[in-house]
Amino acid sequence: MPQAARSALWRAAGVSVCGARHLAAQAPCQDAVQFYTDDHMAIVAVADGHGDPKYSASDVGAQIAVDIAVELLMELSEELLDSRPPRHLEELLKIHFPQRIAWEWNRRVRRHAGHTDPDGAWHADVTRYGTTLLGALITPRRALFFQLGDGDILLVGPQIERIFDLHDDIYGSVTHSLSQPGSARYARIRCLDLEETQLMVLSSDGVSDCLQGEPDPYLDVGPWLLSRIHEGGFDTAVSDLAPWLSELSMRGNGDDATLGLIYWRPPT
């Protein structure tokens, strides 16, 4: 079900639908989305559990991943107030933030798998929880983006910007995963000073994989969503997204599909 949250500066929402292929197989949706906003920050996280039978608990792994991402990104909001250039901050965060995400995900997954008082070291039992993770933390001045595995982050303003290009290792259905040993080394981080951004979109690969072509039709998702928000308001646009994503999945590759949104409220 679509949900939304509001603060003085932002609206945030997440919508996830079970893919047509999973519906036909009576399999659960293995995507997850989580979001948060207050007057100081907005956060969205999207995770995409791997659909293969080897990853039979990836719906749980994806939910744990987005919960952790929101919690840990929240703790970084103070650091984003730092006056150092974004590049510098990015380098600092790369040293420890992916490791914190990986450690905490391993710890909670192992607990779910029945380990007693586990630490966050990798264990083979986490494999079946395999998932990707995208996260974004927005403050009034700056934004921080996190990616491990596939999925996309778009910034929509006067220009449209895809935050991360496809990782060099990602071909076909191959992706990186939180369930890999040493997963933190595959994570990417970007920090940006934002100007005139109106909308940020996080999406699982179920969205962009159905929109392949030249010029890239995935880039149209951002402007199209923004125009829907301007026409009918944020809540209406969000409530229309579940049937839209279901249609996309049914006409496309049948994968689960998820969108996480942060919308900059216009000044009143």
Place this chain on the structure above:
Amino acid sequence: MEGREDIDPLGSVSRSKLHFFWIADCSGSMKAQGKIQALNNAIHECIPSTREANRSNPFADMLVRAIRFSNGAQWHISTPTPVEEFLWKDLDASGMTDMGAAIRLLRGELTPEKMGRRALPPVIVLLSDGSPTDAWEGALEDFNNTGWGRPGRTVRVAVAIGRDADKEVLAKFTGNSETVFEADSAQRLADLIKWASVTLSKYASSGASQVDPSPGATSPLPPPPPVPVEADDDDDTW
């Protein structure tokens, strides 16, 4: 951004593409004991069930191509052909076993520029009854170092036709001796070709994500049809 806001991206939705490649040995030895004709017959016979499998998957479009190799290598079917339109023109056999030339042809098509990077894992089926006669190792190494050629990014199997097939070479091509299957008769060849065309194409188009494998590690494939237990008839075995 101007003008793009009115375009509903649903208008650009497409199904996943599954690229399927037959790579067929057409060297002179394939003429012996009717092996090349058995190969032709097997591919003809598997077309209806492959079409049926493709129709039952509403989320992927299977596109077929084929390479033949003997003295050098050529495209037998160069255009990615929807399986509904796929027809097999019989191959004939003569000459050498230039497998390296076939791998180079394949490599030239399996590029991000021609395939994109988000297609389903391509299925590559190598059919051979002998040992390569050209510089195949360098060609394979070059292919394995490309974006699509790296381990785990394609589904590769080989069918060793008859006793003289070099299974070690075929295992180097697939990356694993467990993905080389022996066909010692026309019936076994037909079973394996149907399995590759129907079962492997379904497997590759499942859409499930796979975690980037460590070198040497591959996902297990669906099992091939069991070898029938029959009395040996030396006249029918290769």
